Amino acid sequence: MKIYKFGGSSIKNYKRIKNLSKVIKINKNNNKIIVLSAIGKNTNKLEKVVNNFFIKNKKNTYIQVLNIYKNHFKMIKNLFIKNNFIFKYIKFFFNEFIFFLKKKKSIKYHFIYDQIVGSGELISTKIVSEYLNLIGLKNFWLDCRNYIKTDNSYREAHVNWQQTKKKIKKINQNLFYITQGFIGADNNYFTTTFGREGSDYTASIFSFCLNAESQTTWKDVPGILNADPRFFFKKKIFKSLSYKETLELSYYGASVIHPKTLYPLKKKKIPLYIRSFIFPKKKGTLVSDKYINNVITSCFIVKKKQKFIFFYKKKFSFFLEKDISLIFKYISNYKINFFNSKFSN
Structure with a gap:
């Protein structure tokens, strides 16, 4: 199958x-x-x-x-x-x-x-x-x-x-x-x-x-690229990536693959191919459990319409675990996609 x-x-x-x-x-x-x-x-x-x-x-x-x-x-x-x-x-x-x-x-x-x-x-x-x-x-x-x-x-x-x-x-x-x-x-x-x-x-x-x-x-792209072709003229295709590398790329914003996709595949070592329906004869990118030492060493990800929120306490004090927990509780309740950079005091 x-x-x-x-x-x-x-x-x-x-x-x-x-x-x-x-x-x-x-x-x-x-x-x-x-x-x-x-x-x-x-x-x-x-x-x-x-x-x-x-x-x-x-x-x-x-x-x-x-x-x-x-x-x-x-x-x-x-x-x-x-x-x-x-x-x-x-x-x-x-x-x-x-x-x-x-x-x-x-x-x-x-x-x-x-x-x-x-x-x-x-x-x-x-x-x-x-x-x-x-x-x-x-x-x-x-x-x-x-x-x-x-x-x-x-x-x-x-x-x-x-x-x-x-x-x-x-x-x-x-x-x-x-x-x-x-x-x-x-x-x-x-x-x-x-x-x-x-x-x-x-x-x-x-x-x-x-x-x-x-x-x-x-x-509609030939595989996983090291840069979004909509914004970068020079881009290279990864011939192969490990599950871990692909997860990291998707987490930081590469939209080629949804992060949740990889865990079930990794668990049973099922290979994932990213290929182009425009050029279906091309091999694309293979994602598997094998680590390959790629020649490509850098990736560029563009994320538009982002909002940065800085948290601070009115009283001159530090954020504690309970403060962070409360913030993430509300984020979870409203199902907001949130990328944690750091918490500011």
């Missing part, structure tokens, strides 16, 4: 979906699971729906949902003939979406967030699965919420490994599946999410539970 993960940019329009099918054909292997993100930028749009829902701006909420529907409809028009059932499915899906928004009165932001934003992966995978079946790449659409079980820590769910392993091991490993990244479900079958960019983590959960031969993340 091989696990492939494709991000939103790989399916952001109908041309990219057709390209994805070519990548799959080049890497022909019937026993695989493909984990997909939502269609490019769709998660951002769904987050706006959530925000408008909570400020009770009904007009903007429904306009945004209608625009998301139109974008998906435009995509499937270029992939399917008119009588394909996918048109009815998309319409039904968005009708249910509207019904949910009208029905739900919950004031729990994180819960509503997961139910709405998590829907992006459900619809993208359905479209891709049906298109691949249409062109002869027979696959089965798999709702990962039936397999990845979590607690109810919405927006930052924790995997119930015992339940998840038991369910995933029932999957027939001789078949080809399309499933969702980013989401799971709690014991009440409510959708939960793993946080932004959590699709990588989903792929590694499947890899771990199925003892996968390998995991490949397909990106």
